[in-house]
Amino acid sequence: MIKALRGMKDTLEPQNQKYLYFIEKCTQIVNRYGFEFISTPILEDTALFKRSVGESSDIVSKEMYQFIDKGDNDICLRPEGTAGVVRSFVENKLDRVGGIHKFYYHGPMFRYERPQKGRFRQFHQFGVESFGVSSYLEDVLIIKMAKDILDTFGINYTILINYLGCDVCMPPFKEKLVTFLDTQEDLCEDCQKRKRTNPIRVFDCKNSNCQELLKPAPRLNQNFCENCKSDFSEILKLLDKADISYQVDSNLVRGLDYYSKTAFEFVSSDLGAQNAVAGGGRYDKLVEYLGGRKTPSIGFAIGIERILEMIELPKKKRDGYYFGALCDEAVDAVFKEANKKRVASSVTMGYSVKNLKAHLKAADRQNARYCAIIGEDELLNKEIWIKDLSEKSEMKESFE
Ligand code: HAM
Numbered sequence: 001m002i003k004a005l006r007g008m009k010d011t012l013e014p015q016n017q018k019y020l021y022f023i024e025k026c027t028q029i030v031n032r033y034g035f036e037f038i039s040t041p042i043l044e045d046t047a048l049f050k051r052s053v054g055e056s057s058d059i060v061s062k063e064m065y066q067f068i069d070k071g072d073n074d075i076c077l078r079p080e081g082t083a084g085v086v087r088s089f090v091e092n093k094l095d096r097v098g099g100i101h102k103f104y105y106h107g108p109m110f111r112y113e114r115p116q117k118g119r120f121r122q123f124h125q126f127g128v129e130s131f132g133v134s135s136y137l138e139d140v141l142i143i144k145m146a147k148d149i150l151d152t153f154g155i156n157y158t159i160l161i162n163y164l165g166c167d168v169c170m171p172p173f174k175e176k177l178v179t180f181l182d183t184q185e186d187l188c189e190d191c192q193k194r195k196r197t198n199p200i201r202v203f204d205c206k207n208s209n210c211q212e213l214l215k216p217a218p219r220l221n222q223n224f225c226e227n228c229k230s231d232f233s234e235i236l237k238l239l240d241k242a243d244i245s246y247q248v249d250s251n252l253v254r255g256l257d258y259y260s261k262t263a264f265e266f267v268s269s270d271l272g273a274q275n276a277v278a279g280g281g282r283y284d285k286l287v288e289y290l291g292g293r294k295t296p297s298i299g300f301a302i303g304i305e306r307i308l309e310m311i312e313l314p315k316k317k318r319d320g321y322y323f324g325a326l327c328d329e330a331v332d333a334v335f336k337e338a339n340k341k342r343v344a345s346s347v348t349m350g351y352s353v354k355n356l357k358a359h360l361k362a363a364d365r366q367n368a369r370y371c372a373i374i375g376e377d378e379l380l381n382k383e384i385w386i387k388d389l390s391e392k393s394e395m396k397e398s399f400e
Contacts (some may be wrong), residue, residue, distance in 0.1 A: 007113070007121030017316075018308050019124075023106055023168075024127050026149055026302075029344045031103045033145050035128055038103035040084035042110075046074045052083040052286055054257025056197030063111040065121075077110035080256065080282070081127040081301055083290075090129060100132040106304070118274035118306050121197070127301035134296035139262040139282060140238040146278055146300050149242055150266060155312045157277060159244065161264045162252035163232040164200070164281070169225040170260070174199050184213045202241045203251040219250050228261070235262060258283040262298065270310050273386035278302040278312075318390050320346030322368035324359035326375030333374050337384060337399050341372070363389060372397075 004010060011019065027037075044068050049084045053059050059079045066076040071206060078084055085103055094101050106126040115117055128145070143159065150157055165173060181187065181195045181202065191210050194201040202214060224232065239246055246264075263281035271277065280300025287295040323338040325331045331353065338349045348366050350359055356373060363371035370388045378385055383396045 007115035035102040035104040046076045049201040065110045079111045085129045095292035102130045104128045117272045124304035125301040129299035157266045157268045159246040160249040173223040258286045321370045322363035323372045324350040330374040
């Protein structure tokens with residue numbers, strides 16, 4: 001038997017109902033914040049992710065589904081959504097139009113990671129990207145929007161927030177950090193590499209020995225320039241005012257290289273080891289980096305599989321009709337009347353002739369509100385016998 005690939009899974013009911021319910025609710029919320037739908041291809045030029053997510057990131061260096069296509073192009077399955085949306089923003093010259101542009105998207109992403117609970121090789125994200133607002137008010141608004149979504153589904157979470165500095169304070173900080181890291185010979189192999197490629201990622205290391213060695217390391221929040229110091233403190237004040245609780249986590253550097261300034265994650269203790277349900281931040285340099293005009297930008301993405309784990313589907317109300325025939329002669333009339341009803345209602349039909357009890361059972365299984373039956377008597381009287389399965393009442397309806 002041919003099986004689905006490791007880390008990839010089929011989704012059937014009731015999971016699919018949950019997926020659609022989640023997307024519908026999220027769409028309502030982000031529309032209220034002025035976000036519009038965007039769809040970008042699942043396959044992209046590998047260079048896009050190398051340049052944006054970063055060659056040294058785990059995602060690009062270890063986890064890409066990358067291959068050469070028949071036209072000799074180096075392409076890959078998208079590991080995340082931001083880079084494609086930024087490419088599209090630049091390619092469609094929206095950076096030249098100016099103003100504010102806000103997009104949301106959802107769909108599959110691919111990362112060749114070691115599969116475990118909550119971690120898949122094909123997973124789905126609901127993401128948003130906002131272009132054109134440099135004010136930190138937008139950072140607070142974006143966090144508030146993520147919170148609105150998670151609150152709608154009654155998710156238990158903690159917001160972790162950090163600030164990754166800017167072009168003024170980050171370069172000297174990195175130098176200072178590398179000087180410190182040079183004195184630490186026992187850092188793991190990955191951290192030795194990070195020291196050369198993107199030193200702040202050492203703070204993300206899961207190795208307990210590295211975490212111990214990093215305790216006396218210089219910290220970014222003690223080395224902010226005046227603007228970053230004041231912006232970060234304003235953001236925290238605004239979150240306080242909006243009654244949004246958070247934890248400042250100076251180790252939160254995120255696994256994608258395009259971030260600067262605000263970075264945040266929503267983590268939930270109701271998930272296992274993979275506890276991040278959403279993550280995002282500011283990436284003010286990325287549009288320019290991908291060939292566009294300088295455009296301040298910020299966004300986040302929610303891991304749909306992880307959030308669905310924690311969502312209960314509201315019990316669906318009975319809806320629509322189930323049609324059934326009690327004798328062979330009634331099948332044509334059932335077929336015709338069922339099709340007429342479908343103009344305004346959802347309708348299913350029992351294809352084989354059965355007794356009333358069996359049809360009522362089938363209607364119940366379909367979660368239909370009405371069980372509509374035609375038998376010999378009904379054919380004679382040109383009537384449909386209908387049982388309302390919610391109200392437990394019966395009625396008759398004439399037909400031509
Ligand atoms: P990310 O933190 O890499 O950020 O992914 C966002 C969310 O996707 C995670 O918090 C997690 O819930 C889910 N996720 C990631 N990897 C997996 C996996 N292997 N299996 C299941 N779920 C997973 C981004 O992708 C950024 N593009 C977010 C962003 C948008 N930043 C700015 N704009």
